[in-house]
Amino acid sequence: xxxxxxxxxxxxxxxxxxxxxxxxxxxxxxxxxxxxxxxxxxxxxxxxxxxxxxxxxxxxxxxxxxxxxxxxxxxxxxxxxxxxxxxxxxxxxxxxxxxxxxxxxxxxxxxxxxxxxxxxxxxxxxxxxxxxxxxxxxxxxxxxxxxxxxxxxxxxxxxxxxxxxxxxxxxxxxxxxxxxxxxxxxxxxxxxxxxxxxxxxxxxxxxxxxxxxxxxxxxxxxxxxxxxxxxxxxxxxxxxxxxxxxxxxxxxxxxxxxxxxxxxxxxxxxxxxxxxxxxxxxxxxxxxxxxxxxxxxxxxxxxxxxxxxxxxxxxxxxxxxxxxxxxxxxxxxxxxxxxxxxxxxxxxxxxxxxxxxxxxxxxxxxxxxxxxxxxxxxxxxxxxxxxxxxxxxxxxxxxxxxxxxxxxxxxxxxxxxxxxxxxxxxxxxxxxxxxxxxxxxxxxxxxxxxxxxxxxxxxxxxxxxxxxxxxxxxxxxxxxxxxxxxxxxxxxxxxxxxxxxxxxxxxxxxxxxxxxxxxxxxxxxxxxxxxxxxxxxxxxxxxxxxxxxxxxxxxxxxxxxxxxxxxxxxxxxxxxxxxxxxxxxxxxxxxxxxxxxxxxxxxxxxxxxxxxxxxxxxxxxxxxxxxxxxxxxxxxxxxxxxxxxxxxxxxxxxxxxxxxxxxxxxxxxxxxxxxxxxxxxxxxxxxxxxxxxxxxxxxxxxxxxxxxxxxxxxxxxxxxxxxxxxxxxxxxxxxxxxxxxxxxxxxxxxxxxxxxxxxxxxxxxxxxxxxxxxxxxxxxxxxxxxxxxxxxxxxxxxxxxxxxxxxxxxxxxxxxxx
Numbered sequence: 001x002x003x004x005x006x007x008x009x010x011x012x013x014x015x016x017x018x019x020x021x022x023x024x025x026x027x028x029x030x031x032x033x034x035x036x037x038x039x040x041x042x043x044x045x046x047x048x049x050x051x052x053x054x055x056x057x058x059x060x061x062x063x064x065x066x067x068x069x070x071x072x073x074x075x076x077x078x079x080x081x082x083x084x085x086x087x088x089x090x091x092x093x094x095x096x097x098x099x100x101x102x103x104x105x106x107x108x109x110x111x112x113x114x115x116x117x118x119x120x121x122x123x124x125x126x127x128x129x130x131x132x133x134x135x136x137x138x139x140x141x142x143x144x145x146x147x148x149x150x151x152x153x154x155x156x157x158x159x160x161x162x163x164x165x166x167x168x169x170x171x172x173x174x175x176x177x178x179x180x181x182x183x184x185x186x187x188x189x190x191x192x193x194x195x196x197x198x199x200x201x202x203x204x205x206x207x208x209x210x211x212x213x214x215x216x217x218x219x220x221x222x223x224x225x226x227x228x229x230x231x232x233x234x235x236x237x238x239x240x241x242x243x244x245x246x247x248x249x250x251x252x253x254x255x256x257x258x259x260x261x262x263x264x265x266x267x268x269x270x271x272x273x274x275x276x277x278x279x280x281x282x283x284x285x286x287x288x289x290x291x292x293x294x295x296x297x298x299x300x301x302x303x304x305x306x307x308x309x310x311x312x313x314x315x316x317x318x319x320x321x322x323x324x325x326x327x328x329x330x331x332x333x334x335x336x337x338x339x340x341x342x343x344x345x346x347x348x349x350x351x352x353x354x355x356x357x358x359x360x361x362x363x364x365x366x367x368x369x370x371x372x373x374x375x376x377x378x379x380x381x382x383x384x385x386x387x388x389x390x391x392x393x394x395x396x397x398x399x400x401x402x403x404x405x406x407x408x409x410x411x412x413x414x415x416x417x418x419x420x421x422x423x424x425x426x427x428x429x430x431x432x433x434x435x436x437x438x439x440x441x442x443x444x445x446x447x448x449x450x451x452x453x454x455x456x457x458x459x460x461x462x463x464x465x466x467x468x469x470x471x472x473x474x475x476x477x478x479x480x481x482x483x484x485x486x487x488x489x490x491x492x493x494x495x496x497x498x499x500x501x502x503x504x505x506x507x508x509x510x511x512x513x514x515x516x517x518x519x520x521x522x523x524x525x526x527x528x529x530x531x532x533x534x535x536x537x538x539x540x541x542x543x544x545x546x547x548x549x550x551x552x553x554x555x556x557x558x559x560x561x562x563x564x565x566x567x568x569x570x571x572x573x574x575x576x577x578x579x580x581x582x583x584x585x586x587x588x589x590x591x592x593x594x595x596x597x598x599x600x601x602x603x604x605x606x607x608x609x610x611x612x613x614x615x616x617x618x619x620x621x622x623x624x625x626x627x628x629x630x631x632x633x634x635x636x637x638x639x640x641x642x643x644x645x646x647x648x649x650x651x652x653x654x655x656x657x658x659x660x661x662x663x664x665x666x667x668x669x670x671x672x673x674x675x676x677x678x679x680x681x682x683x684x685x686x687x688x689x690x691x692x693x694x695x696x697x698x699x700x701x702x703x704x705x706x707x708x709x710x711x712x713x714x715x716x717x718x719x720x721x722x723x724x725x726x727x728x729x730x731x732x733x734x735x736x737x738x739x740x741x742x743x744x745x746x747x748x749x750x751x752x753x754x755x756x757x758x759x760x761x762x763x764x765x766x767x768x769x770x771x772x773x774x775x776x777x778x779x780x781x782x783x784x785x786x787x788x789x790x791x792x793x794x795x796x797x798x799x800x801x802x803x804x805x806x807x808x809x810x811x812x813x814x815x816x817x818x
Contacts, residue, residue: 010315022254036106039079040115042072042091049074051120055091055562055616061086061103069562073460074519075397080562081351082106089115092616096120118508146220168218169665169679169706171237176712181234182222182627182681188232191239216242222627223555223569223610226414226509226524227452227464230551230574234606234629241324242268251800258793261288269800277328285343287318293769293785295593299645300778306645307359310592312785314352321345326386338388348378352589356742359647370421370432374589380411388635397456409444417588435483436492438588444579446472460515464524467508474501478585498537499583505530521556528574533600534582545600549574567612575635577601581651591646595637598650603634620668620676631657634687638696639733641779654689654696654732673712680705689732695777700730716749734781737771755798762791 042054056078068082080089084106092101092266099120104113148168165171166360181187219238221228228236251269256262264285265460271278295310326340352374357366386405392398421432452466480495506529513522532545553571562568583597612625634657641647668676682703689696704726711719718730722743729736745760769786 003124005536022229033647036084036111036113036117037079037081038087038089038104038113039077039107041117042076042078042093043117043119044096045119045121045563048119049253050074051081051093051096052076053093057090057092057562058082058087059090060207061088070518071559071562071565073515073557075460075623077460084108084111089119091118094118129288147702148218148220149214150217154180164215164218168220169677170220170222170663170681175735179237181220181237182663182683185187187234188236189239190228190236192241205648216240222625223571223608223611224366224553224573225522225555225571226511226526226553227466229468229505229507230526230528230549230572231576234573234608250801252797253800254617254795254797256285256793256795258791260791261286262791263287275330277330279328281327281752283320285318285320287316287320287565288789289316289318289790290314291316292788292789293783294304295781297641297645297647297779297781297784299641299643301643305361307363308363308592309357309359309363311355312352312590314350317349319347325766334389334392334394338386338390340384340386342382342384342386342389344380345384346378346380348376348380350374350376350378352376354590354592356592366424367427368421368423368432370419370429370590370591372417372419372434374415374417375475376413376415376589378411378413381750382409383407395456397454397462399454400452403449403807405448405722407444407446407448409442411440411442413438413440413442413726415440415588419591430651434591436480436588437482437489438478438480440585442477443475444472445471445474456512457512460520462511462513463511464511468505469507470503470505472501472503474503474620475499476501476583476585480586480588495586495635496538496586497584499585500535500537501579501582502533502535503531504704518559519556520558521554523554524552526551526553530576532576536584536599541599545602547603549605563616565614567614568608569612571608573606573608574603575606576603577635577651581635586648594646594648596648596650598652600631600654601635601651604635604653605630606631619670620666623664625663627659627661629657629659631659634689636687636689636732638692639774639776639781641776641781643778645779647779647781652689652692654687655691659688660684677708677710678706685729687732696732698730698732703727716753718747720745720747731772734773734775739767739770739774741765741768750796751798753760754800755796758793758795758797760793760795762793766790 037788038056038058039054041047042051042056044051050072052072052074054072054076056070056072057066058080059065060067067085067087068080070078070080072078082126086103086105089101091101097120099118100116101118103113106113117229146169150164165179171179177269179187179189206606217240219236219240221236221238221463222234224232224236249269249271250607251267253268254264254266256264256266262285264283264287266281266283266285268281281341293312295308295312297308297310299306299308322342322344324340325344326338329337331337354372354374356368356370358370359365360367384405384407386403387400387401388403391400393400398669415438417434417436417438418435419432420438421429423429425468448468448470450466450468452464455463457463478495478497478499480492483489507526509524509526511522511524513520515521527548529548530546535541536542551572551574553569554570555567557565577598579597581597581601582599584595584599586594588594606629608627608629610625610627614623614625615621632655634654635651636654637649638652639647639649661681663681664679666676666678668678670676678701684701685696685698687696704724706722706724708720708722712723713719720743723740724742725740726738728738742764742765743760743762745758747756747758749755750757766789769784771784772782774781774783
C-alpha cells in the first residue's frame, strides 16, 4: 500500500494534464483561420512592471462568445488573432482584478488593433469608501519560477526566514536547518538576488537569524538560466526583503509574543519625496527554541556488542538585533542609484544536556551512565554594504545594472563541557569525568562586483551579457583543551589549528533570445573560473583547487492558447564545497557523535532537464513539471563508527546520483470563502557511492505533499490549515522515516482595516521531527531529532498610510493617472 498511493496520485495528476491538452486541441479546432490581430501590453497598475503569462480573451460584443485568446510574454506583450467583427477583451492574472476593455472593431480596412498599455490592479477590498491595499496572492506562477508572497500566509507570522521556507512548496527543511529543493540539497540561497553572509558559514541554518517580518517574498528557480551564477545544484531560492518606493511616508509595525518564548518588535518604514526614497527596517527578537533527540546504537565487536542509549535536550536563548537602511536617488526616471547598509548581531546562550547509557550485549546489562552538559556563549555580528546603479535607455527593453557590495562577518564561540559518570552499581566512574573547553573564532570578508546589460534585438529579440567577480577570505581559529589530573588544561591532539579559506570566482555570460509566433526561446552560456585554496596553518597543509567550467542553458516557451503554455529547459550547475564542508573543525558538544568538514572535498556537477506546463482556469491554476538531474561527485554526509562507539560524520564525494521526478502545484477556489493550495512531488533517486564502499548505494522512490486551506469565516476573518507529509526515503547508509505535521493559524483585521491580529500554532501535534537509521559494517544507529518543540505565536501588525497608496491604485484600474 505504501507505493500505491503515490502512483495513484501521479496518474491522477497526469490525467488532469492530458485533459488540459485535449481541451487545448478542441479550442484550436474551433477557432479556425483568422484574418486580423489584437495586440498590446499588460503591466502592474502600481509599479508599471510588465506581467508575464497574464491571460487575454477576445470576446464578441454581441453574445460574448470566445473569438481568440493568448498569454502575455516576459515583456507583458501579447498578440491575439481574430476574425473581422466587433469585440471587447478581458485581461486576467492571478491576484489581480480582471480588466474589461471598451468595444473595438476589426475590419479589412483596420485589420490590426493596438490596445496600448493595459494596467491591471491587485485585488482590493473597500472599507468606509476608502480602498485599502490588499495582500497579493500567496503564490504567483510562471514557467521559469514560482513566487510566494509571505504576507498572505498566516503561518509565517512571528517566525524566522527558516520557518517561512518550511512553508514554501517544493522546499523542505530538516531538523538542523538544512534546506532542500525538490528533495535535493545543494540549493543556492540568495537575499535580494545576491549572496549573503548569513548562509556563508552556517548554510540554510543561518537563516534562523533573519526575522520573517522583513521578508516580502520568496522566489523558487528550479532551472536557472546563464544570467545566474552557476552555484546551486538543485536550483536557487531568492529571498526578497521589504522595500517600498511610494510617495510620502508609509510603513508597518509588528509586535510578536509566543509560547516557547518568542518576543519581538519590528518596524518597516519608507519615505519617498520626489527624487529621494529612504527605507529602514529594524527588528529585535528574543527566542528560546527547544530541541530534543534520542539515539539507539549497536557497535559489534569481536566478542561483544556495545549498546548505547542517548537522550539530548537543548535550550538556545537567542537575542537578535537587525537594522537595514538605505537610499534610492532618482536622477531621473531612467537612472536610479541605491545605497544600503545592513547590520545584524546575534547573541546566543546555548545549554545542551546529553545523557549516555552504556550496555554490554543486552539492555539488561547496564555498564555506566554518563551526563554531559555544553554551555556555550556565542556572538555573531554581520555587516553588508551595497551600492547599485540602474539605467534604462530610450530604446524599449535596454537596461544596465551595476552592483558593488562588501560583506563582513565574525563569530566567537566560547564553550565549556562538564561531564560526570557513574558505574552500574552507582560508584563513580573516574574515567568518564571530564572538564573541557573550546574556543572558536570565525571571520569572513567578501567583496563582490557584478554588471548586467540587456540590449533589444529586432522586434522581440534580446541579447544579455554580464560579468561577475567575487573574492572571499574566511578563517576558523579553534582550539579544544581538557583538564588533566593535575588540574591543568592541555590541548587535545588534532584539535588546535588555524584554518584559512580563500575563494576567487570570475564569471561572465551571454544570452540570446527571441520570439517566433507563439514560441519564445533563449540560449545562454556562462563561463566561470574558480580559484580556491585551503590552508591548515599549524600543520602546514595546503590544498589549492583551480578549475574553469562552461555552464550552458536553454529555455523555450510555447503558448498553446489563452490558458495553456509549455516550457522546456536545460542548465548545467555546480555545487562548490562551502566553508563548513571543508573546515576540519570538529563539533564537540556531543562526546559520542562528532561532525566535521572534509578539506579534500571536490565540487559536484549537475545536468538538469525540466519540462513544464501551466494552465489557468476560471477558479485557479495548475502547473506540472517533469524533471531529471544527473550529478557527478555527489556530496553526502557519511557516518563512521569506531570500535569504542564514537562516530564521525563528514561530507564525502560519491560517484553519481540520478534523480527523476514529477511535481504538481495547484491553486483552486471552489467557493469564495475557501481557497486551496496544493503541492505534490514524486521522485526516484539512484545514488552510487561504490567509489567509497560497495555498500554505499540506494535506489529509492519517495514523495512529499503539502496542502493549505484558507477559509474566510467572516468579513476580514480568516482561518488557515496546512498539512505536510514526507514519505520514507532510502539513503546510501540507511533510511529516513516518514513524517507528518500540521500548522494552524487564525487572522482578523482590526483598527478599521489598518491592523491585523494573527494567532498561529506551528506543529500542532508536536510531530515535526526526523527519524533516521544508519548502518555500517560494524554498527547500527537509530536516531530521532526534533528541530524545535511546538510553537504558539500571537502577532499584531499595524499599517501606516496604506490607504493613501491604494487610492491611486483604484484610479489606475481604468488606465487613468490619479
